[in-house]
Amino acid sequence: MDAFERLTLEEIAEAVPDGALLGVPADYSGVPMAATRALIARGARDLRLYCLPYTTLQGDMLIGAGCVASVEAAAVTLGEHGLAPRFTAGVESGALEMRDSTCPALHAQLQATEKGVPFMPQRGIIGSDIAAHRPDWQVIDSPFGNAPDPVLLVPAVKLDVTLFHAPYADRDGNVFIGRRRELATLVHAASKVLVTVEKIVDESLYATEASAACALPAFYVDGIAVAEDGAWPCGLTDLYPPDAEAIRAYAAAAKTQAGFKAYLAEFGLAPRPTPASQTA
Amino acid sequence: MNHTPEELLIVTLADMLHGDRHVAVGAASPIPCAAALLAKSESPRRMHVSILHSLSHNPFAEGARELFDAAAQGRIDTFFLGGVQIDGSANINLVGLGDYPNLRKRFPGSFGSALMYFAVPRVILFREEHSKRTLVERVDFISAPGTSPPEVWRRGGPKALLTGRAVFSFDAERARFRLESVHGGDTPETVAEATGFAFDQAAEVGETPAPAAERLKRLRRDIAPRIAEFYPQFAARVWGLAA
Numbered sequence: 001m002d003a004f005e006r007l008t009l010e011e012i013a014e015a016v017p018d019g020a021l022l023g024v025p026a027d028y029s030g031v032p033m034a035a036t037r038a039l040i041a042r043g044a045r046d047l048r049l050y051c052l053p054y055t056t057l058q059g060d061m062l063i064g065a066g067c068v069a070s071v072e073a074a075a076v077t078l079g080e081h082g083l084a085p086r087f088t089a090g091v092e093s094g095a096l097e098m099r100d101s102t103c104p105a106l107h108a109q110l111q112a113t114e115k116g117v118p119f120m121p122q123r124g125i126i127g128s129d130i131a132a133h134r135p136d137w138q139v140i141d142s143p144f145g146n147a148p149d150p151v152l153l154v155p156a157v158k159l160d161v162t163l164f165h166a167p168y169a170d171r172d173g174n175v176f177i178g179r180r181r182e183l184a185t186l187v188h189a190a191s192k193v194l195v196t197v198e199k200i201v202d203e204s205l206y207a208t209e210a211s212a213a214c215a216l217p218a219f220y221v222d223g224i225a226v227a228e229d230g231a232w233p234c235g236l237t238d239l240y241p242p243d244a245e246a247i248r249a250y251a252a253a254a255k256t257q258a259g260f261k262a263y264l265a266e267f268g269l270a271p272r273p274t275p276a277s278q279t280a
Numbered sequence: 281m282n283h284t285p286e287e288l289l290i291v292t293l294a295d296m297l298h299g300d301r302h303v304a305v306g307a308a309s310p311i312p313c314a315a316a317l318l319a320k321s322e323s324p325r326r327m328h329v330s331i332l333h334s335l336s337h338n339p340f341a342e343g344a345r346e347l348f349d350a351a352a353q354g355r356i357d358t359f360f361l362g363g364v365q366i367d368g369s370a371n372i373n374l375v376g377l378g379d380y381p382n383l384r385k386r387f388p389g390s391f392g393s394a395l396m397y398f399a400v401p402r403v404i405l406f407r408e409e410h411s412k413r414t415l416v417e418r419v420d421f422i423s424a425p426g427t428s429p430p431e432v433w434r435r436g437g438p439k440a441l442l443t444g445r446a447v448f449s450f451d452a453e454r455a456r457f458r459l460e461s462v463h464g465g466d467t468p469e470t471v472a473e474a475t476g477f478a479f480d481q482a483a484e485v486g487e488t489p490a491p492a493a494e495r496l497k498r499l500r501r502d503i504a505p506r507i508a509e510f511y512p513q514f515a516a517r518v519w520g521l522a523a
Contacts (some may be wrong), residue, residue: 026344053344054389075374075389080308083388091376091386100373100375102423103392104352107345122350124398127425129380130390148431181343237335262417 004173005223012225013038016161019046019069023110023162027056027242029180031234032165034227035196035225040065040269041140049073050159051105052102052182053111057234057250059135060084063096064260066272074106079115081247085254095274097227100130105137107182110189119153162190165230166216167239169197173218174205178237187220196227198239208225281493284419285444286311288463289408290499291491292447293360294319296440298402300334300357302328304400306391309333312360312406312515313404317503330356334510348392351399354435359400361393365419368477369455370405370426373419374398380421390423391420397424401436405450409430410443412476425434435484445469447488448479450511456480 007015012035016022025031036058040148044067049059051073062068062085074252075086076098090096108120125131126139131152142149159177164183167176177183187193205215230236233246253259257271264270293315297303300323303316316329330335330346340346350356363372366385374390376383407414424499428434430479441448441457443468449458458480462471468485491499500519508515510523 029344054391074390074391077388082412082437083386088386091383094382098381099390102390102394104345104348104395107348111345123433124394124395124424127422127428128390129375129422130394150432179341179343182345183339183343185343185345
């Protein structure tokens with residue numbers, strides 16, 4: 001018997017319930033693209049994406065496929081390949097709810113959950129329209145010090161599920177995350193943690209201090225699926241770079257919903273029929 | 281020695297970085313990245329350049345939040361920000377055009393600007409396109425405000441604005457830009473015509489100094505090949521370097 005819960009991609013997709021607040025990693029920390037296609041295949045709906053701190057292809061595809069009710073992020077973009085086409089169409093048509101945030105606040109709201117405290121104070125942001133449109137955030141006068149010192153408070157956010165892709169796990173279910181410690185934050189703040197990996201290795205991550213420093217301990221992890229090239233067409237540090245040609249092809253195709261639909265069809269997938277996925 | 285428009289922007293930005301201990305450069309910023317590496321190569325004292333776009337030049341090992349924590353601790357002297365719109369009070373908009381949340385044109389989002397603009401002592405605004413479309417009287421959405429009331433904690437903020445046509449400084453007390461120099465081919469009048477906000481003018485608005493031949497040589501010989509590692513398309517376009 002495996003020391004960890006070994007899942008298939010389909011089982012990972014089943015384990016992300018409709019309506020879940022889903023932790024989404026940035027493009028440098030292991031984008032679970034194979035699992036994202038599995039989510040689209042199962043027709044996931046009303047997902048609320050909480051991005052740490054932004055999303056690229058993963059968020060745009062989920063939006064286009066009609067799987068998403070809302071997005072909280074510091075940005076949604078295809079980076080050097082331009083604007084995220086299904087995201088921008090969704091916002092411009094009014095079909096997609098966007099909760100605009102900023103990187104440090106997205107980190108801080110999960111860090112509050114990591115520490116088990118109800119909120120975190122955060123510098124800056126006061127006077128921005130980001131804060132003006134966030135009724136869930138509050139400004140108080142700092143109780144410390146004598147001079148007036150307004151400071152922003154952001155509430156703790158508990159994620160329903162965090163899902164990411166990593167280079168490998170060991171036989172005990174410890175997962176290599178390297179220096180991508182924001183993945184640990186996403187994990188600590190989530191009720192359920194699902195991981196896809198390129199492979200399972202024999203040597204324990206705790207064999208040396210050097211590899212132990214790169215480990216996410218198994219006790220956080222609810223299930224692991226092996227998915228080779230599981231971040232493709234996004235990259236995975238040290239293993240494969242982003243597939244620029246494939247992302248360019250996506251960016252071109254997804255400019256229209258019809259093009260996006262044709263793109264999905266190449267993977268044997270289809271969007272759910274929703275107002276957002278009907279946007280031209 | 282002839283220079284490209286990009287090379288003028290690189291040396292102008294590099295001049296703004298002298299004396300810094302730590303410059304951080306965000307994603308998708310080849311010109312600030314080249315400027316930071318050039319300034320480091322010319323700095324008489326130790327200077328750290330953190331390039332978030334690169335694995336080998338990104339020193340942060342505690343996760344993506346470490347950049348923001350380091351900025352909040354005052355460990356980053358200069359950072360670069362841009363904007364879909366920048367207004368005459370140095371408010372920046374990275375979110376979109378129209379009446380938020382009913383935007384007619386959506387852009388990616390604010391990223392970390394809403395903290396960096398407050399926490400980093402010297403923020404240099406950089407936007408190549410200098411037009412009434414980008415430099416507006418009032419931004420449609422404030423991703424990060426250019427100034428704050430006195431009781432709000434703020435270590436830094438905008439110090440300068442560099443565009444494809446001119447260099448401005450920023451006076452936080454007046455909440456206004458001041459035109460310092462114009463690039464070759466422009467005049468204060470043509471710059472004013474292309475700018476959507478009112479601004480002050482230095483007593484003498486000169487021409488932005490062209491890069492010295494020796495410096496240009498060093499930029500092309502020492503810095504350009506390193507930029508090609510992170511920004512192959514940019515290096516190919518500006519310097520004809522193969523990736």
